[in-house]
Amino acid sequence: MQHLSEVLKILDGALKANASMASSYAGLLADKLEQDGERQQARQLRERLARAPVALVSAQDAGHGVSLGQLPTDNESRLNTVDVSRPRSLDIELVLPSAIQGRLNEFLQCVRHFDELARAGAAVPSRLLIYGPPGTGKTQTARWLAAQLELPLLTVRCDTLVSSLLGQTSRNLRRVFDFAEQNPSILFLDEFDALAGARGNERDVGELQRVVIALLQNIDALPDSTILVAATNHDQLLDAAIGRRFAFHLPMPLPDAGLRTALWQRWLNSFAPDGLDWDELSHLSAGTTGAVIEHVCMDAKRTAILAGQPLIEESDLYRRLGLAQALALGERLSTSEQEIAWLRQWAPDRFSLRVLGAMYSHSTRKITSIIQAEKGENNGNKKGARRR
Ligand SMILES: Nc1ncnc2c1ncn2[C@@H]1O[C@H](COP(=O)(O)OP(=O)(O)O)[C@@H](O)[C@H]1O
Ligand SMILES: [Mg+2]
Known part of the structure; x- marks a missing residue:
């Protein structure tokens, strides 16, 4: 069956009584059907969506294929814990060594053909870890991916997440991951070292360790098809347990x-x-x-x-x-x-x-x-x- 992953997400949304999740993925499915030339089916879906309750419709972002529900916020600061952007391919050009570009393309292919690979039992989780010195294009690569896949980029501001009262962090993390799971998107943990380097760092034991454990649990609970990208300047600070959770690694070099x-x-x-x-x-x-x-x-x-x-x-x-x-x-x-x-x-x-x-x-x-x-x-x- 075509587009099984969208259908499953719609089903998940319905079973969890999460209308926003169901309608987000129904919107995405309509777009995909339209791209396949199934305009009649796409229209039927959109007609149903138009009958959704007003509160739901207003949360949708008109004029763009993918719609998003209410953004998760940090309880203390009331700030959004994620930034949503919709990079366009025209604005973004990557200049990468051919081997690195090759690996990136491979990741893109695996994400695009996830369903097909899953049917053959050959799917890998859609998770990419980008590491290298500051200014080598890590954030730019995440934007490029979002543009290629035509998905919104949910950038988690790890600084807000951590500094916003440590006690809140685990709950904030849960919200962000839930949000990413329920909305077609790329979850991007930028400056990831702020979260991931904590384990074994003597100064910040306790609370930060709990954050790392929460992070690992959240990553483990994520369906393999949810696209997760993380970027860090200090790969040596990264916990080995976290590195292993990313099927794809992208080392960004200084340009030759x-x-x-x-x-x-x-x-x-x-x-x-x-x-x-x-x-x-x-x-x-x-x-x-x-x-x-x-x-x-x-x-x-x-x-x-x-x-x-x-x-x-x-x-x-x-x-x-x-x-x-x-x-x-x-x-x-x-x-x-x-x-x-x-x-x-x-x-x-x-x-x-x-x-x-x-x-x-x-x-x-x-x-x-x-x-x-x-x-x-x-x-x-x-x-x-x-x-x-
Ligand atoms: N390899 C690259 N290809 C294209 N642009 C790059 C590259 N490296 C850096 N840049 C440019 O430098 C700026 C900073 O890059 P960024 O992705 O934020 O770096 P990082 O996240 O690794 O610190 C971006 O605006 C981008 O245009
Ligand atoms: Mg960056």
Whole structure:
């Protein structure tokens, strides 16, 4: 039978006297039937849905295929414990190494063909764990998945969940998981380490441990077909018991030279300066993330637009990249003199005395003396540190 999982969910909703669950999945089923060309059947379903009680209809999100019931909230803060978004594929582009993209596509295929695989006894739970350094595209990947599957993304704000009075957390978790089970969606636990790293962390025993246990129970109680994605910056903090519960693991690497070029091209697009040396740009941005590249490009674009220029200025682009690299290395540059000295030693070929002079409106002689003075300061500091 086609669309068995929707039919089962509608049945679940009816048996649990949960009208919102039943109607959500009936709406989804109507959409799927329509996509299959079964317009007559889709219309019949929608006519039934239109007869649902008013309270239910108002909870539905008109104009979009999938409707959602009442959002779960945190009792104390009254904040929603989840953010609902509906990413669209047009807005999202992922730049990933081919093997990682391959694994992601495999996950997508398994989710799409869950029923078929289940009939053959070959289904895997639709659960994906994404891990890697900040800014490598983990959240973006979850959004991309939601866009591909045309499902709402329920992002759980793990910070709200935890900080909102620890005693409440387990109950909040239960609500969020119930909600995800009852509404066609992707449940996305972002910054997952806030929840999952607790076990064995001596400072937070007790209450947080209970949260982890609740989390494990919730994951275990989830039907295999409910799509669960979790993202974390610290996979080493993750509890092994939690890692095992995810059938798919996606390690997000820092972009290599080729991917950095692709990321620069993606974000500079039509604003790229004429004759830009992509290899040099890729080389100088070694060790950065996609997030940094995006940030540098956006800042440079804004500057160009506000100056009424159609293209970004090359030296401005490199300067911004240099400052971002300094930040990543923990260099604190609070004066333009420090910036000048840093840029000169970071990329001496690119930042000649003349280029720096033009950029900071100084003579080359002045630039030379600034660099000398900064060198002296640095050496002085180092000696001072040694003496102490
Ligand atoms: N591999 C990538 N592909 C496309 N965009 C990326 C990639 N990595 C980072 N970005 C960009 O950087 C920004 C931050 O990425 P995000 O997904 O929030 O990182 P993370 O969740 O890993 O900290 C996003 O706006 C995204 O556009
Ligand atoms: Mg993120």
